[in-house]
Amino acid sequence: MKLGSHWYQRFLKRHEDKIAYRWCVGLNELRHKNMKLEYMIQYFDLLSQIIQEKDIAPWNIFNMDETGRQLHPQRCKSLMRASQKTGFLRKHGDKAETISIIECICANGTALVPTVIFKGVNIMTSWLTEIHAYNDFRPNIACSPNGWTDNELAMHWLRDFIVQIQFAQGTKLLLLDGILLKSSENRIEESR
Secondary structure (H helix, E strand, O other): OOOOOOHHHHHHHHOOOOEEEEEEEEEEHHHHHOOOHHHHHHHHHHHHHHHHHHOOOHHHEEEEEEEEEEOOOOOOEEEEEOOOOOEEEEEOOOOOOEEEEEEEEEOOOOEOOOEEEEEOOOOOHHHHHHHHHHOOOOOEEEEEOOOOOOHHHHHHHHHHHHHHHOOOOOOOEEEOOOHHHHOOHHHHHHOO
């Protein structure tokens, strides 16, 4: 018996309640190694404890993440459980040009204005034109020699964050991904 070139499509259709074919997203090798269930449980236990002790409302809980995006990403599809929404592709090297994005969301589902960091010395008007052509959302645009966040850009983002949340009442909680931890306490104090 010889299989046809589209046998897998019929197989997936017959078993769509158990198997799915989905796009994968890139996952850094170091992040993959540190994705352990015990670390996640400890993190969320501590987070819950802080939120309860300080009586922090969802509209005052913010999560900041600085991430890199390839300008021309590799894509692949993979088979996985139907209940899984996303697959991960382990990356062993980042050779493509990237931009950095500092994004911040609130536990109530709202998002603050993101910052997009391009590689360069000066901001080019074409970057603004391209971004604004797709929607009305206006991110902050910055640049650095390597396209990554540095202390100066991180502090600029922190000051902008404080301006965006200044009218919210009550204790606020900002969860960071570590990028701002590169800055000294004195620099964080400057931004207050």
